[in-house]
Amino acid sequence: MSGILLADDEPAFQRLTGAWLRGLGHEVRVAGDGDAAKAAFAEKPADLVLLDLAMPPHHDPEAGLALIPAFAPAPVVVMTGHADHALALKAIDAGAWDFLAKPVDPDLLRVVVARAMERARLARELAELKAQAGTAEDMGLAGASAPMQALRELIRRVAPTRLPVLVLGPSGTGKELVARALHEASPRAGKPLVPVHCGAIPAELLESELFGHLKGSFTGAVADRPGLVETAEGGTLFLDEIGEMPAVMQVKLLRFLADGSYQPVGARTPKTADVRIVAATHRDLAARVADGSFREDLFYRLKGVVLRTPPLDERPGDVALLAALFLRRATDAAARFTPEAMRWLASRNWPGNVRELRAAVECASALAPRSATGILVDADDLAFAVGEGSLPNSGAPSAMRPQSLEEELAALERLRIVQALERTGHNHTHTARELGLSRVGLLKKLDRMGLR
Ligand SMILES: Nc1ncnc2c1ncn2[C@@H]1O[C@H](COP(=O)(O)OP(=O)(O)OP(=O)(O)O)[C@@H](O)[C@H]1O
Ligand SMILES: [Mg+2]
Structure with a gap:
């Protein structure tokens, strides 16, 4: 609550009106001329500005009118002499929110102030909602479908906690983006996000990669080397393809998850690290537990919270939106899809999910014909990009093509x-x-x- 700024040069009016407003529970600051009012507002914005139009040094209402924009986005209520209706209207034209005739009727003042405060509250709420929408975009996880909205909402809620998160979903659905979003929306955002591709690192190296080693602990260990866990201190460790983690490492990871302690290879004393764990896999981890290739206790430790990235065929409405996004990102030129291309995108199955869609759009936009009006991507270009057609004849002038929506x-x-x-x-x-x-x-x- 930032209160009311009362700009008026008459001491008696300042005192009486100020007292009346304070009596209604508002915080009130007063300024005796335009410059003082601007300075006060710049120092701390107000929810509402009550502005006398004729103030020193010129006592010129036109100068008062010129002040109004200085208080944006706060609503400005101007106070004018009783007979000055024309001036009041001019003030509204200049962006004032309302006007009061002097001498100001206290009851009218109360109502106007209450309305202005309500408006300020709504404006704050709107700004908050916009900021939230902003973070949804910043998350990099586009998609307007219900499952994607729910996913973003879960990320927002889980991100600030320390809970380990297990991200499950088919290949190409954005699991890595989820890990990134969790990190960016957490208080750890300023610290490192360290990805580890558990399947890509040979089993015998994984331990030293993760936990580090001491000089001489094995052939080739010519110096002490910190592990990725240490690199991620204060931040997030993203264990991608967790299903591929070898059994010996699973035990060690379980211990680290339990109490934050680990033992660098060759070290006698354990170390600790403050690291948030996010793990992901496109595999059926429960099935791996059932067949004995994944430790049950680790499975339960990892799934503090489970987030699922839905396959694209469960959210067909996102296809057009994502395609448009990738097309925008792929080229600086103005680019769009033909109606046939939109239909083609919507009718196709996307077994490779968003990754496949993105690759198709990027490839097609590079192949599509360029004209003076930009790039027009047709169904043929897309079909060729996914290997389902021959390279289209790119000579067709775009004027011959059907109109876009x-x-x-x-x-x-x-x-x-x-x-x-x-x-x-x-x-x-x-x-x-x-x-x-x-x-x-x-x-x-x-x-x-x-x-x-
Ligand atoms: N909702 C989304 N909004 C924007 N881009 C997305 C979205 N989902 C996925 N992508 C993009 O699709 C590609 C694949 O995403 P990502 O690598 O996160 O998938 P994944 O689930 O980790 O797949 P895999 O299991 O194969 O590792 C990336 O280029 C990513 O930027
Ligand atoms: Mg991945």
């Missing part, structure tokens, strides 16, 4: 605006009202369409 919508919008303008005799206010737009919104559209 965007082009269709733009044309429809233009038509409706032109019709409405004709009906209203080019009256912008009436046209805007008919189209459910603000006047400014309409004017912006007209500018963009070259219709003004």
